[in-house]
Amino acid sequence: MSTPLLEIDNLKVDFELPTGTVSAVKGVSFHINQGETVALVGESGSGKSVTSTALMRLLPEMASISGAIRLDGEDLTQVSASRMRRLRGNEFSMIFQEPMTSLNPLHRIGRQIAEVLHRHRGLSGSEARIRVLELLHQVGIPEPERRLSSYPHELSGGQRQRVMIAMALACEPRLLIADEPTTALDVTVQAQILDLLRDLQQRYGMAILFITHDLSLVRRFAERVCVMRYGELVESGETAKVFNAPQHDYTRMLLDAEPRGSKAAVPEDAPVLLSGQDVRVRFTTKKRLFGKNDHFEAVRGIDLTVRRGQTVGIVGESGSGKSTLGRALLRLLKSDGRLRFEDTDITEFDKSRMRPLRSRMQVVFQDPFGSLSPRLTVGEIISEGLRVHFPELDRREREARVIESLEEVALDPTMRKRYPHEFSGGQRQRIAIARALVLKPDFLLLDEPTSALDRSVQMTVIELLRQLQQKYNLTYVFISHDLAVVRALSDTVLVMKEGQVIEQGSAESIFQSPRETYTKALLQAAFLDTAA
């Protein structure tokens, strides 16, 4: 075996903050051989992204690096800034997690790719154009000629990531650093991008450093894996070995954190809590002064029945209309069709008539960072609903309810005086659940409640949702693109595509024997067929 392409030797990264020094990476060593794929795995805060950014020397100025990063024997921590610029995008390049924002919104994509060729190969004009077209073709962008002059906002997320890849590969680098390249994408797109990367890897013979939190991707994609936690490397080795016989507790915990189990069935004659008939939601896309407005129908005639104690999972990719349907069920959006809550027809209910029902129908949103008011304390956030729905409670009674609900979600009630920014993502999602629970609802809409969380945290939140459901006989509508989570939680599953339900049935039947090709593709892309 020849010398490794990249050798990282005792890498340390410290951030000098006004509040003191924070060590993000604490002496990490590993190597990557020519043409090899190595996965760097860890949860948020593990230092994996800091490590990769340190390789590119793109860390902010307050970061100090020690140790050695050798690319072909050349120590990147020591080379001059101008040498580093010659290497970046040329000998090694990087693709990022955020396909939506990583391209310059004001430049046409042809120009953005050509820029790399101009910088490192001196190509310009027609020479660069030929190579750009070739690259766009290789990364599977349809009609490359036409796309050259597109702006990023005219492309989908998957296409933008393909453009990023084209840009990164323009100069045929020997090492590609891929920092969570598929996290922001739908599962079917994810699979396509990974296949593309693997193809291109063979064509160009480059090595890939693949940074991810998603273990199922690692299993399929990487030859070796390094597991990081709190800035340290806790385990590394061949992927199969690490997965089959993990040495470190943390690795074992990560592997266990893949959601498992299924939900205990609800009797078939349980009373219907919420039902919708031919639910339709239309958005006006263009208002006209004269004549009809233009519409986009996001939800196109959906029937569903939710029985008390059940969890109905709604899966689908972005744009399938699943969140819109959820909002329509709670009448947070105007919809057509019939909606019933218990025996009440709520189809025609306006805001004020819905209000008394709101305490019984609650919602937990996806983004635990954006959905809690940053100016209110946790206690105020939780008790706000009580003030509206239970005005008869005095301050002490409200306080008692808040404490009770915080205990319910396993948070220390003394933390109720603090503000949301002092909590982690998982804790915030617990706060959001406590806020919903304090009103003692019958029905909870869970809109991607775990998508923004690390796997191990996800696990604990799902466990909590399960316990609460059992304890209070709660009814859930659970919206997610994460099929593993839906499987673990749901009685019945609706698969949505383009505003319609294309398949529905019990969770077991959908996951064991899907009928529709689309459902099969979803499952395959999510690797559930191999992981079972």
Next chain:
Amino acid sequence: MLSYIAKRLAMAIPTLLIVITASFFLMRVAPGGPFDGERQLPPEIEANLMAAYHLDEPLPMQYLRYMGNLFQGDFGPSFKYKDFSVTDLIAQGFPVSLELGGLAIALALLLGIPMGVMAALKRNSTVDYLLMGTALGGIAVPNFVIAPLMALFFGVILGWLPVGGWNGGALPNLVLPVVALAIQQIAYIARMMRASMIEVLGSHFIRTARAKGLNERQVIWRHALRPAMLPVLSYLGPAIAGIITGSVVIEQIFGLPGIGRYFVQGALNRDYTLVMGTVVFYGVLIVLMNLIVDLLYSLFDPQIRYDD
């Protein structure tokens, strides 16, 4: 695009109607009239004058008459500047105001943008603090304070520049009023540019540009500058409105024959038609400028398109 412009112009009509109506009645509420002077006119002559200008009719009648003439493009005669119609006065004053305002906007952009960029690039350094401190001063001190002080210092004490007068638009006469008019806008634009430049420099596509191996100059010139200028561009609408109201004060202070001065004189003299004429003119100007700025925005940002 054309239908968008048509729609915007149609939407401006109610705005202008409200402005015109409000100023018409506010003007009449103010005590006094156009023919009150040092010397009391004989009652018969005053009555004749009132009749000649239809000022003896009931107010609603006068309003309808005014609006009727306005729709025919007739601003009426000036009460004070005899032998001149309001249209004549605006036509005389506008070139002066336009030159003043145009230069002030140009100066504000030319100084404000580089100041902001510089401060953003040298964030939290002495340069940054110095620039932003100055800008804060520019915002805090109103132009009616700055202008006389500048006239005193550069005109009277140092004797470098004339303290007032138009002199056919000679450069020395322009310097002080243009600077006085621009200062506040320079300060706003510099602060805005700094903030948006800092935001853009932290964005993902700038990281991508660096990852491509571009040097800092290329990163800033090619990738950061244009997106960072977008907020400044959308501020141009309010900035132009600010320059216009500012010019009312500045033209008065430096004795310049622009529309602003006619407006102030007109208001003091109860020259109803002149005041109304300038108000309508300013209103149309601001509406048009905002439309032009919005259209410019779509040229700079491909994500904004005013199509059907």
